[in-house]
Amino acid sequence: MSQQALRFAVGAFDCLAVTDGLSAFPAAAVFGNAPEEERDQVLSERGMPTDMVQSSLTSLVVTTGAHRVLIDTGIGPFAPTTGHLLENLRAAGIEPESIDVVILTHAHPDHIGTTIDAEGKPAFPNARIIMRQGEWDFWTDEANLAKAMAGKLHNLGELDQFMGNWAKTYLPPIRLQLDLIEGLDEEQIVPGIYVLPAPGHTTHHMGLTIASGSEQLLNLVDVAINPVHLAEPSWHPAFDFQPDIAVQTRRRIYDQAAADHARILVYHFPFPGIGYVERSGAGWHWEAEAPAGDD
Ligand SMILES: [Zn+2]
DSSP states (O other), X not given: OOOOEEEEEETTEEEEEEEEEEEEEEHHHHTTTSOHHHHHHHHHHTTOOSSEEEEEEEEEEEXXXXXXXXXXOOOOTTSTTOOOHHHHHHHTTOOGGGOOEEEOSOOOHHHHTTSBOTTSSBSSTTOEEEEEHHHHHHHTOHHHXXXXXXXXXXXXXXXXXXXXXXXXXXXXXXXXXXXXXXXXXXXXXXXXXXXXXXXXXXXXXXXXXXXXXXXXXXXXXXXXXXXXXXXXTTOOOTTOSSHHHHHHHHHHHHHHHHHTTOOEEOTTSSTTOEEEEEEETTEEEEEEOOOOTTO
């Protein structure tokens, strides 16, 4: 069985990378604008299947002392291999009731899928749920949802319908817990956790900076979805809402991460998705962090 959770520290913060499972999406969508032959060749060279791209779903729990924060909530009941976040949290000794802040980095299905549990009850009943105002507005807007249900939000048909369905299912039940923020640069959510605006993937997609003492972790969420997006920075997912802005954001944030030799966590990279990047060719090379000790 693959690993479900990994504990590590960022300064005085106790962190847990924890997965909802493993999803897969069509390569033609994950690398939407890549020429098919080139795409097949690059994926084959890396020993990856050329039809479907496997994708981890790595949430992060940060226990700061004052707060216990969960960042993103998996895709939920999408496939038999997904929807395991709550059981994996409990297995790691974290009761969902103990989480007092949930941050949703954006409202794509694979990040909002466990706002409610299998009975439709709030999965994190004692948490306030943080989202950027613009992200909430976009994904609860009738016209946008109608476009998604018609398969015309990104012209991706079923994939757009899936986005619309998940937004309609998993967002309305959190209204009472919702705490909307502007999400401007370096806005503090709780002491030690700051907004890192990263628009383009969605209009108000955000990463997060987690800082304690002299240590930092950048949670870069979906600025890149697969390590191939770092090697081929102009290839972007067909479900990036503003592809040109997404590519600019990727260039800015990953250049900075490389220059700073920043420790980063990427939601969809192979679990736990923690590592470093360095400049390489037109993009960056991903170096996964060696697993620490006996965990
Ligand atoms: Zn995602």
